[in-house]
Amino acid sequence: MTGGTTRVIRSETMTVRLKDDIVLARQMVRARAMELGFGLTDQTRLVTAASELARNTVDHGGGGTMTIEEVSDGEREGLRIIFEDHGPGMADVARALQDGFSTMGGLGLGLGGARRLMDELQIESESDKGTRVTAVRWRGGRGKP
């Protein structure tokens, strides 16, 4: 996923199926980000990215799960959020990341926006099998220990 040295300290999974689960996912991410000592702006980035990704899981993936992991690469700690669904998958991952691309009449900034808010974001998607989005933000910001 994000390099062999990343160690998972703690992991939790919740169902993301209904619109209200988007709010619950946000609350869970905020609670973990606070516990991990992320600053207020970083908390907001994480929660906002989680909100976008959770909405995609509900609207496009037909529901799925969010796994939130406290991770360490030996030098720094971070929060990894993984959204998985067994929906139709994305026909074109590169296009889905482009701003302005939307299949649901939204602004089309959800996925690309989430990528800009996180340090790492990776999408694995297969037609008719589903989608997994893995996103990490390290405490202390981009590239800094």
Next chain:
Amino acid sequence: MTTGERPLERIPIIRLGDFLLVAIQVEMHDRLAMVLEDDLTAAIVKQRAKGVLIDISAVEVIDSFTARMLSEIATISRLLAAQTVVVGMRPSVAITLVEMGLLLAGVQTALNIDLGMDLLRSAQAAAS
């Protein structure tokens, strides 16, 4: 409504003379945003409001859905001859919106309710 979803809340819309004040004090979610858009549109027409103040000082997260709702409200109210000012945005929310590329085009902002009210009043005075 799907089983397991929360009962529908509403965000109160308060009338202040020619203006309407909406203070979002609860966690914003998609259905609530849509209900607010409908309620506010109806209130603008019913009260013949000239301006709308939306206080988001308690809002911790604005994602693309909520941002779109704010833009839509501003556009709809403009078409109904009312001006919208969004007040009290938290700095962390402003940073996050810009990083995402959500620029809230067409949405006027002010730092707090008083300044937002000044903005609406001066626009009113200029128009009359």
